[in-house]
Amino acid sequence: MAENNQANIAVVGATGAVGEKIVNILEDKDFPVGELKLLSSKRSAGKKVMFNNQELTVEEAEPESFNNIDVALFSAGGSVSKKLAPEAVKRGAVVVDNTSAYRMDENVPLVVPEVNASDLQSHNGIIANPNCSTIQMVAALKPIKEAFGLERVIVSTYQAVSGAGNEANDELENQTRQYLNNEEMTAELLPVKGDEKHYPIAFNALPQIDVFQENGYTFEEMKMINESKKILHAHNLPVAATCVRLPFFTSHAESVYVDVEKGGLNVEDIWNVLREADGVTLQDDPSTQTYPTPLSATNKEDVFVGRVRKDLDHDKGFHLWVVSDNLIKGAAWNTIQIAEHLIENKWL
Numbered sequence: 001m002a003e004n005n006q007a008n009i010a011v012v013g014a015t016g017a018v019g020e021k022i023v024n025i026l027e028d029k030d031f032p033v034g035e036l037k038l039l040s041s042k043r044s045a046g047k048k049v050m051f052n053n054q055e056l057t058v059e060e061a062e063p064e065s066f067n068n069i070d071v072a073l074f075s076a077g078g079s080v081s082k083k084l085a086p087e088a089v090k091r092g093a094v095v096v097d098n099t100s101a102y103r104m105d106e107n108v109p110l111v112v113p114e115v116n117a118s119d120l121q122s123h124n125g126i127i128a129n130p131n132c133s134t135i136q137m138v139a140a141l142k143p144i145k146e147a148f149g150l151e152r153v154i155v156s157t158y159q160a161v162s163g164a165g166n167e168a169n170d171e172l173e174n175q176t177r178q179y180l181n182n183e184e185m186t187a188e189l190l191p192v193k194g195d196e197k198h199y200p201i202a203f204n205a206l207p208q209i210d211v212f213q214e215n216g217y218t219f220e221e222m223k224m225i226n227e228s229k230k231i232l233h234a235h236n237l238p239v240a241a242t243c244v245r246l247p248f249f250t251s252h253a254e255s256v257y258v259d260v261e262k263g264g265l266n267v268e269d270i271w272n273v274l275r276e277a278d279g280v281t282l283q284d285d286p287s288t289q290t291y292p293t294p295l296s297a298t299n300k301e302d303v304f305v306g307r308v309r310k311d312l313d314h315d316k317g318f319h320l321w322v323v324s325d326n327l328i329k330g331a332a333w334n335t336i337q338i339a340e341h342l343i344e345n346k347w348l
Ligand code: NAP
Pocket: 012, 013, 014, 015, 016, 017, 018, 019, 039, 040, 041, 042, 043, 044, 045, 061, 074, 075, 076, 077, 078, 080, 098, 099, 100, 129, 130, 131, 132, 133, 162, 163, 164, 165, 166, 167, 326, 330, 331
């Protein structure tokens, strides 16, 4: 890396929903970027993108693309990461991977900086960015775990369409238009690209995000379950998840139930630890109808928490409503925070 602490950055999937946000945030935050290389598939190669008043040309991602790159941020799907992340590492780059390809690999740190930044200290060239739904949940759970311990977690999600990429946003927009024009809705993508059946998302709710696993859970649900335990260093914590897609574009919402270890707590105790937590903003006041929503959280960095209630039957049970922008904290911003930490601590 250059003496001036500038890093040469490659963004793989730069033309996608996540990649576009990464480029925007690098610019907004004045990130110390030396060279910026924007990579995509052949389809978008040649496309022009403005960065810091300079016109950059998107290139097709190839192994040689990573020569002279310090940090490569991958958001182009798992198969691209499987193929090209090792090529980037071979050429001396550190990879921050936004796909599920390496998350559960025990040699790969899986990091939400507010929760487990110290896991970044030892890596073998690849660091994984967790699943969007997982990131926002563990950001809210970490301070509660630290203060009061956790005995169990049950989550139901209300997830935005943009999690499935730019094409999914187009599908929601088209179906909405069709429905309002009394036309039949065409469903070709959701719930999962390439799966056997497709259902309309507009004016609907789909209890399937990502593919089904043999145990009857979807892969999105299993990602939440397994990744949370890894990030929180709580391998025996019982976690259950139900993941549902709803027809709005951005920001995931989650209803999270926790049993804490400590008895006799009240809502104020939970509020107090959430108020102090990095990256978390408490928005909770029933008397003024104050709580976060997907619209209010969109384009913001933080994880917002509201509707904190004590369970009426279980002394150790609490309910929370957790909302965050799935493309920002759920993907682009968390990825950039990881890169920032690596550069600042000279852990590249
Ligand atoms: P998207 O809008 O569909 O964009 C996909 C991007 O990948 C585009 O830039 C596309 O380039 C590029 N790409 C596709 N095939 C490629 C190939 N063979 N070689 C190089 N680039 C290729 O999807 P997205 O929502 O941005 O998501 C991208 C990936 O990020 C997902 O597959 C997922 O793994 C990950 N992701 C993670 C989270 C998270 O939870 N942290 C959230 C969302 C997404 P073209 O323009 O050339 O097609």
